[in-house]
Amino acid sequence: MAKITKVSPLAPKGGFPKLPVIDGVRFSTIAAGVKYAGRTDVMLAEIDAGSAIAGAFTRSSTRSAPVLDCQSKLGRVEDDGKGFAFLVNSGNSNAFTGRVGVEAVNAITNATAKALNLPSSHVYTSSTGVIGEPLPYEKITDALGALSQSLDSNRIEDAARAIMTTDTFPKGSTATCEIGGIEVTVVGIAKGSGMIAPDMATMLVYIFTDAKISQAGLQDMVSRQNEHTFNSITVDSDTSTSDSLLVAATGTSGADVEDNETFERTLGVVMKDLAHQVVRDGEGATKFVEIQVQGAADNGEARKVAMSVANSPLVKTAIAGEDPNWGRIVMAVGKSGAQADRDRLSIWFGDVLVAENGWESPTYVEADAATHMKGEDLLIRVDLGIGAGHSTVWTCDLTHGYIEINADYRS
Amino acid sequence: MAKITKVSPLAPKGGFPKLPVIDGVRFSTIAAGVKYAGRTDVMLAEIDAGSAIAGAFTRSSTRSAPVLDCQSKLGRVEDDGKGFAFLVNSGNSNAFTGRVGVEAVNAITNATAKALNLPSSHVYTSSTGVIGEPLPYEKITDALGALSQSLDSNRIEDAARAIMTTDTFPKGSTATCEIGGIEVTVVGIAKGSGMIAPDMATMLVYIFTDAKISQAGLQDMVSRQNEHTFNSITVDSDTSTSDSLLVAATGTSGADVEDNETFERTLGVVMKDLAHQVVRDGEGATKFVEIQVQGAADNGEARKVAMSVANSPLVKTAIAGEDPNWGRIVMAVGKSGAQADRDRLSIWFGDVLVAENGWESPTYVEADAATHMKGEDLLIRVDLGIGAGHSTVWTCDLTHGYIEINADYRS
Numbered sequence: 001m002a003k004i005t006k007v008s009p010l011a012p013k014g015g016f017p018k019l020p021v022i023d024g025v026r027f028s029t030i031a032a033g034v035k036y037a038g039r040t041d042v043m044l045a046e047i048d049a050g051s052a053i054a055g056a057f058t059r060s061s062t063r064s065a066p067v068l069d070c071q072s073k074l075g076r077v078e079d080d081g082k083g084f085a086f087l088v089n090s091g092n093s094n095a096f097t098g099r100v101g102v103e104a105v106n107a108i109t110n111a112t113a114k115a116l117n118l119p120s121s122h123v124y125t126s127s128t129g130v131i132g133e134p135l136p137y138e139k140i141t142d143a144l145g146a147l148s149q150s151l152d153s154n155r156i157e158d159a160a161r162a163i164m165t166t167d168t169f170p171k172g173s174t175a176t177c178e179i180g181g182i183e184v185t186v187v188g189i190a191k192g193s194g195m196i197a198p199d200m201a202t203m204l205v206y207i208f209t210d211a212k213i214s215q216a217g218l219q220d221m222v223s224r225q226n227e228h229t230f231n232s233i234t235v236d237s238d239t240s241t242s243d244s245l246l247v248a249a250t251g252t253s254g255a256d257v258e259d260n261e262t263f264e265r266t267l268g269v270v271m272k273d274l275a276h277q278v279v280r281d282g283e284g285a286t287k288f289v290e291i292q293v294q295g296a297a298d299n300g301e302a303r304k305v306a307m308s309v310a311n312s313p314l315v316k317t318a319i320a321g322e323d324p325n326w327g328r329i330v331m332a333v334g335k336s337g338a339q340a341d342r343d344r345l346s347i348w349f350g351d352v353l354v355a356e357n358g359w360e361s362p363t364y365v366e367a368d369a370a371t372h373m374k375g376e377d378l379l380i381r382v383d384l385g386i387g388a389g390h391s392t393v394w395t396c397d398l399t400h401g402y403i404e405i406n407a408d409y410r411s
Numbered sequence: 412m413a414k415i416t417k418v419s420p421l422a423p424k425g426g427f428p429k430l431p432v433i434d435g436v437r438f439s440t441i442a443a444g445v446k447y448a449g450r451t452d453v454m455l456a457e458i459d460a461g462s463a464i465a466g467a468f469t470r471s472s473t474r475s476a477p478v479l480d481c482q483s484k485l486g487r488v489e490d491d492g493k494g495f496a497f498l499v500n501s502g503n504s505n506a507f508t509g510r511v512g513v514e515a516v517n518a519i520t521n522a523t524a525k526a527l528n529l530p531s532s533h534v535y536t537s538s539t540g541v542i543g544e545p546l547p548y549e550k551i552t553d554a555l556g557a558l559s560q561s562l563d564s565n566r567i568e569d570a571a572r573a574i575m576t577t578d579t580f581p582k583g584s585t586a587t588c589e590i591g592g593i594e595v596t597v598v599g600i601a602k603g604s605g606m607i608a609p610d611m612a613t614m615l616v617y618i619f620t621d622a623k624i625s626q627a628g629l630q631d632m633v634s635r636q637n638e639h640t641f642n643s644i645t646v647d648s649d650t651s652t653s654d655s656l657l658v659a660a661t662g663t664s665g666a667d668v669e670d671n672e673t674f675e676r677t678l679g680v681v682m683k684d685l686a687h688q689v690v691r692d693g694e695g696a697t698k699f700v701e702i703q704v705q706g707a708a709d710n711g712e713a714r715k716v717a718m719s720v721a722n723s724p725l726v727k728t729a730i731a732g733e734d735p736n737w738g739r740i741v742m743a744v745g746k747s748g749a750q751a752d753r754d755r756l757s758i759w760f761g762d763v764l765v766a767e768n769g770w771e772s773p774t775y776v777e778a779d780a781a782t783h784m785k786g787e788d789l790l791i792r793v794d795l796g797i798g799a800g801h802s803t804v805w806t807c808d809l810t811h812g813y814i815e816i817n818a819d820y821r822s
Binding site: 095096098130317320330335358359 | 469471472473474504506507508509510511512541542543544651652724725728729731732734737738739741742744745746747749750751752753754756766768769770771809810811813814817818
């Protein structure tokens with residue numbers, strides 16, 4: 001694990017936000033010594049009975065034992081009057097660990113269930129860190145007594161810190177809305193800074209709300225919002241074997257949000273904010289970049305182009321160099337596989353129209369685009385001029401910091 | 412353009428090879444000042460009448476005016492007793508230059524045709540370098556008098572040097588075979604070091620042989636061999652708008668190679684050698700890596716996995732760090748989209764079996780794999796354990812050198 005000594009320059013300026021308490025959810029953390037020394041590395045969240053749990057996971061065909069276990073449980077739990085738990089460790093992903101990986105998941109979920117008097121089918125576990133090394137799960141199961149005795153509804157920031165790996169700052173977000181005169185609150189925490197690409201990412205996300213909603217209704221909202229948030233970010237095009245998003249709705253506010261668009265938007269605000277924070281902590285990132293594509297044959301084609309631009313090493317290094325090198329955008333559009341016509345393509349850096357009609361715009365002054373590139377938050381806009389398809393994705397630049405962190409990860 | 416002061420550590424140890432003369436082909440070069448100062452940047456190859464010309468080009472949807480012009484001419488030329496010419500400049504790719512880009516191609520091909528007394532439909536031109544800036548084509552057309560007067564069959568190494576951009580060494584290769592008692596020779600030169608990925612790459616390749624063959628027969632061989640050579644390498648997953656491969660068969664040896672497998676293999680040897688040299692000059696490369704995938708459902712699935720591993724920034728940075736981080740290989744297999752079963756997957760670094768049956772192999776000793784990773788030429792082998800599909804691709808590592816070169820390319 002490379003030493004991260006500096007907080008990302010793109011971290012939210014105010015630090016970790018003050019997150020309101022969600023009634024019915026309590027957190028605890030511990031330094032179990034799974035891999036790291038001198039820091040917390042396990043977090044437990046206990047969630048009251050009657051809650052709905054939804055989720056989304058990596059689509060990797062080599063996904064980890066904890067992910068497969070969560071997927072097998074989600075949406076299949078009967079209401080048996082029992083609560084739920086999320087148990088998460090950092091330092092070891094328990095991925096590609098064969099039979100012993102499954103045994104570790106069973107040991108952890110069983111020990112958590114026992115400590116909290118829950119059925120193990122109500123316990124969701126996630127692991128993040130190195131792939132292919134056996135998870136020393138006894139360090140976690142031995143800690144469950146202490147974890148279950150220190151649960152506190154005010155400890156969500158501690159939980160955000162315990163799940164960090166190469167993250168340079170803990171990630172939290174909150175939003176509220178009013179439903180039928182009742183204030184509904186959504187809070188969330190996340191970790192993730194590399195191996196971030198659609199079909200989830202090396203990303204763990206835990207969201208809690210006091211809204212009242214069915215499991216199926218919550219799952220629909222989570223799946224829809226996931227496409228425009230966590231599945232629309234990419235740091236390095238690599239996809240983790242462990243990505244997990246879990247959402248718990250306790251219903252403790254009493255506000256029924258079934259099929260409620262206002263609530264879904266509020267949930268989406270928290271998901272997008274956390275997704276952006278993951279990009280802002282992209283390994284070595286110095287620029288946060290929004291890629292907007294419009295004018296594609298359809299939304300899928302627009303997404304292909306946006307992801308091709310966002311994942312191009314040549315585009316990402318040009319951004320790192322603050323170089324308005326629009327030729328590399330043209331290249332990335334061309335290689336995307338999407339329908340494109342060189343002579344209908346327009347490209348903007350921020351508000352600056354750079355290229356149109358198959359060539360540099362006659363109004364283009366490079367100094368204007370260069371000024372935009374010196375900012376921290378950049379916008380690259382592409383209009384293919386063909387149809388109405390559009391897509392927005394977010395990424396960061398590719399810098400020496402990325403190489404430093406990743407050429408030395410296991411050492 | 413970043414200053415390249417050092418030759419790639421992966422360059423062939425013997426320097427540029429001694430290339431035999433192909434009767435019927437003559438070269439000249441000049442320092443026309445297209446962009447660079449103090450070096451040659453235009454090369455002309457004149458090819459005798461009666462030759463067959465074949466080629467392969469980038470599949471980018473934003474390909475350059477010279478590429479579109481070459482594609483429109485290839486295979487459509489009648490035998491009118493006239494020779495052919497290749498005219499290539501470095502420093503400016505004449506890509507995404509709109510109408511003036513087409514005018515530049517016409518001016519160059521017309522001036523070359525006039526200087527050599529050819530129809531312009533027999534002149535193929537390529538341009539490599541910055542995208543989106545108008546090509547100062549008068550510098551090239553003004554030089555055609557001098558170029559046409561200095562043609563010499565011994566100047567192919569000069570030609571290899573004139574087409575370089577960020578290349579750190581000129582690339583040449585040769586092979587011979589005997590067909591019906593006659594020795595047949597193939598020689599080739601190439602440039603390319605970044606923006607290298609299938610569907611060609613930022614790669615220009617010119618191959619010459621004294622074999623006798625029809626245009627259609629030569630084109631078939633070139634297209635087939637291209638898939639296993641230039642379309643099986645990747646430096647950074649980016650695809651150029653300008654990639655061009657042109658092959659000229661003069662027939663001057665008198666050996667008829669129509670449908671001849673020995674000749675096709677010999678042509679393939681030169682193509683593969685040049686493709687490997689392009690990877691060995693990958694921007695910032697310190698390791699040459701062969702990725703072999705077997706046991707896939709079919710060859711297409713094997714290629715998906717091989718390219719996913721070869722293009723993964725996390726795999727490439729681990730290689731740079733000499734870290735046998737097989738977890739990242741598992742990750743790259745998982746994200747490839749190909750059918751894979753975690754528990755049937757086997758992974759080798761060199762001869763060292765690292766993982767099998769969904770976990771680290773019981774015979775695995777990390778020190779053995781670490782020793783392999785310290786070499787310059789690495790082999791990563793993946794067996795999916797599902798079917799008979801296989802594929803081999805070549806790539807290099809991702810280092811600080813890549814960032815240095817590309818974060819500062821236009822400055």
